[in-house]
Amino acid sequence: MAILGIAGCTNDSTSVSDSNLVNGKKLFVGKCGACHVMARAGTKGVTGPNLDEAFSSARQENWGDDGIRGVVYGQILYPNKNAPMPANLVTGKDATDVAAYVSTVAGKPGEDLGLLATAVAPAGSGKTAVEKNGLLSIAADPNGQLLYVESKATATAGPIKLEMPNESGVPHNILIENTPIETPVIENGVAKASGTLKPGKFVYFCSVPGHREAGMVGKLTVR
Ligand code: HEC
Structure with a gap:
């Protein structure tokens, strides 16, 4: 070989x-x-x-x-x-x-x-997660890297359902800073949370120790 x-x-x-x-x-x-x-x-x-x-x-x-x-x-x-x-x-x-x-x-x-x-696909598509009909979906990197697929997101103000698909087997969650919107930590499946967003700029991240510092963080703009 x-x-x-x-x-x-x-x-x-x-x-x-x-x-x-x-x-x-x-x-x-x-x-x-x-x-x-x-x-x-x-x-x-x-x-x-x-x-x-x-x-x-x-x-x-x-x-x-x-x-x-x-x-x-x-x-x-x-x-x-x-x-x-x-x-x-x-x-x-x-x-x-x-x-x-x-x-x-x-x-x-x-x-x-x-x-x-090239063994492991680079994490993060560079795409922006866009809220649709009140649903905002931001995925954890499926290969287990400490990153979200989307490092940016946009949403309109109002009620929101936040979802984080996680196929990696690594424990992750997602929360929006300065709001009560926070999913449970899961290793596989789709973590969910909901709440109401006000206009402004927010940071979302994974609260499992070390994951935010490693890069599992993104920016949400709410209009
Ligand atoms: C849940 C966290 C976790 C995972 C997942 C994990 N490790 Fe570890 N690993 C640790 C910790 C904590 C230690 C230190 C253990 C100790 O102090 O005895 C360690 C120690 C080690 C060491 C010894 C390092 C040294 O200083 O001698 C090696 C090598 C290692 N891990 C490799 C791996 C490999 C390969 C995998 C994947 C198959 C893996 N680890 C998965 C937490 C983890």
Whole structure:
């Protein structure tokens, strides 16, 4: 299998070339990134340790990709029971792929190239969410990135139903600052809230810790 122009290819039989790094990156962003910063994956979660920091010293001590891969794989299977990281978020070959991807990029400068660069669709369509017939729908990024698909929204003043579709499996909600309009936190489905909007400029964001800071925030204009 072709290696995608990224560093970290080794020649032994269990090398990362056997693993599907693209699958590993997608799964990392969807299952791990909400809790871990890792620059190459573009993830910004703060519940767990920053994985670039966690592994840069291991790299300096010459652990190499294979050593790091083993640590990550072990962590996926056997996380500390008292910590908030659930065991077996990914299993089987998926777990191998995630460990291979992390070991290839954590603590390394630069950017993902080739197929890895496009493995995860960029979050945010750049589109504006427009309220229609009293319904305003702003989706959470379906790939698990800490962003809304729409970072801008417009609405007319008056009663409003706010909806946040969330297919990501990552817990999110949406609330409009300085109003009582706030949905519950959900991991899958459509979170809903309603209320009345006055004209003005508002900020909406996700109140799960760390998510607003990571970019899960947008601007609502009410006319
Ligand atoms: C709900 C949040 C959460 C999710 C999701 C999560 N982690 Fe973690 N992770 C943590 C926390 C918290 C720790 C610190 C655990 C401890 O202190 O024992 C951690 C620790 C780690 C470590 C050890 C870092 C170190 O400093 O040694 C690695 C590696 C890791 N996680 C990888 C992953 C991978 C890969 C995934 C996805 C399959 C993942 N995590 C998903 C919260 C999470």
